[in-house]
Amino acid sequence: MRSIFFALALILMVFVHIGNAQEVLSKDEAIALVLENNLGIQVARNTNKIDENNASIFNSGYLPSVTANAAGSIDRQNTEGILGNGETRTADGAETRRYNASVNVNYTLFDGLGRYYNYKSFKERSQQSELEVRQTIETTILQLFSVYYEVARLTENTSNLEQALGISRDRLKRAKYQFEYGQNTGLDVLNAEVDVNTDSINLLNSRQQLRNTMRDLNLILNRELSSQFKADTTVSFVPELQMESMQNEANMNNVRLLIAEKDININDYGIKVARSDFLPTIGLTGSYGWNESNNNSPLAFVIQNTSTGVSGGVNLTWNLFDGGRSITGFKNARISKENQELLQKQIELEVERDIQNAWDSYTNALYVLEVQEKNLQTNQNNFKRTDERYAMGQVTSIEFRQAQLNLLNAELAQSQAKYEAKLAELQMLQVSGQLLNVDF
Template identity: 30%
Template sequence: MIKHRLTLFLVSIINAISVNGQDTVNYNLDKLIEIAVKHNHNVQISRNNVDIAENNASLGNAGILPEISLTGNASLSSNDTKAEFSGNIPTSEQDGAKSINYGGGVEMSRTLFQGFYSVNKYKKLKSQAELSGIKLQTEIENTIVAVTRSYYTYLSIVKDHNIAIENLTISKERLKKVENNLLFGQSNKNERLNAQSALNADSIQLLNLENQRKKAYHDLLKSLGKEIKNIADIKSQKLPLDLLLLNYNQLKSKLEENNKSLKQAKTNIGISQLEYKMTKASRFPNIKLSTGYGYNQQEFDVGVLTYNRTLGFDVGISLSYNLFDFGQRRKNIQNAKIALQNEKLNIDKIELQLNQDFEKAWSDYTLQLKSIEIEKKNLTNEKARFQNVKDQYYLGQTDNLTFRDAQLSLARAKSQLFNARINAKLAELELLRISGALVK
């Protein structure tokens, strides 16, 4: 089995995951990826394909090794026989005359020359085994990306869910404050209705996010390829999103060497070159050597020869060549050459697309880094603004619309900063995938 070492550059971790009625079990992102890589069905199928390809990549399967076979035979016949001979040998006639024939032996045959067909076939089988290993790495990459995206999507919704809880708490305090003021004539019914409307809106938002959280949670489990019954919820949203601070030149220099799609294309072009050589082998004669050691015994009731036995070696060599096949050989060679040209064109296409994808991914990554800094400043500003508006509101120096606007702006700022960090991690993940640094 080809050994693949996973280099996971995913450093984002959650602190804890609660277990229903049991002790706390830590399922951080690396652990979830480990589970998915082991149990994801597409990854398991790819692993099986690697085993099949490696089993096929043998000298015997390529036709390089000799074929050895054991043979045996036995026959008995009974016939009414009349045999007339020339010369003075009398006629022999017998009803129910028996003849017995039995024997056995070991035979070995080997193709000596076939235009290097077997050698190139063996190289092709080895290349196909290598290709299946690259496909496995690609499937592991896809699984890592899918699990990570599901994981961050879930955390983003949970973060918004917690913000909604904070909003609901603020709205409850506001309604309570308004109702108290109403008792002392310091407020009016319209202000109470506004406070109640804000509370109702926050309650509905919380219910919607709770529903989204459950769906995202099950999507996360689905991406693992295995049901994990003990995971109940992610308690901590204090998510460290430390970025790797990727280097453009380092990633770019390794792009064409490590990208899995390009590696597959390069391996495919090698396979096409070997198939072209295998097809051209039909232009050469086929020379085959065979040898064996056998025993044979015959017994006859009628005839001059009533007993015959042979024991010993035999060896032979044969040569065959197809003189005419109605142009099929020429067409096969032409088709193999065209297929090789297509693989070369495919590499050019992938290289062009790869460089474009890398530049777009790097641009997105740098944009997300800048967005984080802007969102940090925005959150600081919104916190200060809300606190000022809140103090003024409770002193009766501002209206409820200004308070509500500051409350919602603060909630958006918290959510936007968290999502900016997640988007930066996903952009980082995409860069690692494209540059082939995610799985080695």
């Protein structure tokens, strides 16, 4: 048993040395890293860039199209012709060369306002994409802090277990001295050694959980998984939060509601685009062309011909009946908008439920934290008195160990309650749309 004890102690000394060399990863640094490196956020931002490109003037249909054409041909033929006086003439290998080039411009003057509403729809989609980036950032930050605070909790737990191990070691030394002077039996020494080994194993397990959770956090930050750091265990709460104000903020700023509102606008423009199919299309065309032909045949009336010119025109197209495609598209667009309005009402109900659930969880977590802090204070006082009485031989080692375990459990419970309360606050802030507007 002594060899096991010394082996555990050596492993713990190595871990303590490694832990002391770690730098503190502050909350602000973690946020900066996740905003810069997280792959999900990068994908959302790239999607937003695509939607911004789609909403540009170059994708609107408002600009004219300009095309250039050029061609050339060579024609060799053997020909025979009879003149008016009856004379017959032949031309072997008569060559005709033709060249042409043109620049053409087409512009849609009016298309039933379809391109106008398409352009407005692309703008709405671009703004909606920005909201989706914000939604991704909010979700990622909430995920970040759920892991970050778990690292902080395990850090505090490890520290509390180290203190518990230190107390158990002191108790073991005291038991050995008392046994040497005949003040107790060897059973007290064995019990103390068992408790030291138990505390050592608990500390090793806690350190292993801490390392695993650090890797989880490094994964979210998209950096080297083996990077070592310490988490900031300081927790501060947003003061004076009120349920009514949180509900109002949610109605105005909840990202799901804002995205649903953009969907309504996009579907409304979709109806107007479908309606434009019933109207005529008016377009303008223009071209500048050059043509040249050379003919060396003696039968040709014109040996060489060159022409240049400008042409323009107006065209009108009105699809009077397309088999019902436009009517079907218009009806489906109206149904799509109706479905989106129903989804919006569903989201409104869900957000109202979420904010009430989040508020209840938040207030309950704060109450639990307050109770756990009082419980911790009570156990600290109880352990202090028990330690004093144990030193004077007024309590047994079993009673001392129970007081020590009660203190340790109170410390772990208070630490867990603190971080659960903070996460409950962050979840409530996310539902209310205020997560990115507060200090962490």
